[in-house]
């Protein structure tokens with residue numbers, strides 16, 4: 001498919017797994033499994049379309065409030081995904097990057113993630129950002145701390161801190177700001193995802209639940225984006 005305008009950075013809040021399972025009288029974990037199965041097609045399609053960054057929200061700083069068993073299951077799905085897909089990511093030129101603070105995750109998963117980062121570090125076709133123990137407010141706070149620490153170390157005057165210098169301390173350092181944020185499942189909120197990076201993002205909402213988010217739905221969202229008029233605070237002349 002030829003899009004007249006392709007976003008550089010797409011962010012997706014993969015919501016609705018629990019409701020998808022409930023509709024089928026299945027445990028919530030079955031919804032997450034179906035949700036994880038959707039991920040591969042969306043990553044592949046994004047890479048093929050020339051999207052430069054794809055950000056997926058897998059686990060938020062607030063998701064720790066969920067039942068222990070559900071948390072364990074989401075982490076297992078991630079482990080399974082990495083085990084089976086890192087080679088393919090590499091073959092397809094996709095580089096993995098993590099959003100969030102992974103130090104709270106199980107040590108074995110942390111090691112697996114670090115290895116995946118290493119294995120894909122030389123790829124440059126697309127950046128796959130996975131949000132894990134991620135919160136936008138937490139990211140901004142960490143970036144402020146990182147910026148200040150650097151300034152102290154280098155004796156830099158805070159007045160000299162540029163927008164670019166600050167942005168290099170975000171989890172998305174050197175990547176484009178989000179152009180399109182997709183949220184399925186009928187919720188109309190940003191839920192602490194990429195708050196800074198979504199400053200001028202176009203939003204695309206749908207009632208569809210994440211496990212039903214097919215490649216066709218994704219292309220529909222991208223086509224819709226291609227027809228949006230973006231003014232970034234200016235006017236169209």
Ligand code: FPP
Nearest residue numbers: 014015016017018019035036039058077081
């Ligand atoms: C939100 O649905 C979904 C999550 C908190 C988990 C998302 C995780 C995956 C899809 C699996 C692993 C990801 C990768 C990258 C392989 P919800 O549980 O809040 O749904 P509900 O609002 O209907 O209850």
